[in-house]
Amino acid sequence: MKTQADNKSIGFIGAGVMGAALIKSLISNSINAAQIYVNEKSDDRAKQVKDQYKINLVSIQEIGQSCDVIFLAVKPQDLSSALSELSKTLSDSAILISIAAGKTTQFIESQLKTKNPVIRVMPNTPAQIGKGVSAISPGANASGADLSLAKNLLSNSGLVVEVSESNQDAVTALSGSGPAYFFSFVEAMINAGVKLGLTNEIATQLAIGTISGSAAMLKESGLDATTLRKNVTSPNGTTAAALSVFTDKDLEKIVLDAMTAAKKRAQELA
Known part of the structure; x- marks a missing residue:
């Protein structure tokens, strides 16, 4: 079945963890590796990506001269120099998709001084297994067709939602950085299980099984997180005892403070 991306040349400036995750998701679905062109400043990383994909x-x-779609996947602090180099040969028709945290479409447009469509995206690393989430926002020059093409490409990596660009820093704090919060919590569960007497192997199996099963239940049951939490929590039971510690430590404030710090840092990167 043909897609909007058939026969498109797709460039990646940067092939770090997130860039490589998107490359993998594209190749795993509808895009041929021969369609993908990559620039990566680290020679070791470049060789690794070339050998793997x-x-x-x-x-x-x-990339500027020959690619129809260009992913800007460099670190935010490297974006200006990458755009300066790209502008020397950038095709007028190329669509730019930026995953550089904190950097606005207006910043990219002002650096390039062209009319190229720019689309800002905040993906996350589960993209590499097709389970990612990406929040997408069009810039001033992006048409509906440009946005549709970007959504089509990103849908290979999982869920795609459209948000106002003013909300992108909040998205960064929630889903962009969110996998690390999740992994940190799983680490804490495993470590606690070991301290309570389990082997590391058993604690790991139980933690991963519990988390993955709970996530699937939240997605598939049709019930919200609050209802599911209440269904597990018997009055004066073991779960209630554990949750009371979270309440006493003000877990909700801890999460809010953490996400606020992430959002603030995204704003500082702008």
């Missing part, structure tokens, strides 16, 4: 390694100027 069989993509084309090229210069930034070659």
Whole structure:
């Protein structure tokens, strides 16, 4: 079945963890590796990505000259220099999709001084197994067709939602950084299980099984998190005892403070 991305040349400037996750998701679905052109400043990382995915390694100027869609997947602090190099050869018709945290479409447009459509995206790392979430926002020059193409490409990596660009820093704090919060919590569960007498192997199996089963239940049951939590919590029972500790430590405030710090840092990167 043909898609909007058939026969499109797709460039990646940057192939770190997130860039590579998106490359993997594209190749795992509808995109041929021969369609993908990558520039990565780290020679070791470039070789690793080329060996793993069989993509084309090229210069930034070659990407600008030949690619229909260009993912800006560099660190925020490296974006200006990448755009400066890209602007030397950038095709007028190329669509730019930026995953650089904190950097606005207006910033990219002002750096390039062109009319190229720019779309800002905040993905997350489960994209590499097709279970990611991406929040997408169009810039001033992006048409409905441009946005549709970007959604089509990103849908290979999981759920895609459209948000106002003013909400992108909040998205960064929730889903962009969210997998790390989750992994940190699982680490804490495993460590606690070991301290309570379980082997690391058993604690790991139980923690992963519990978390993955609970996530599937939340997604598939049709019930919200509050209802599911209440269904597990018998009055004066073991779960209630554990949750009372979370309440006493003000878990909700801890999460809010953490996400606020992430949002603030995203704003500082703008």
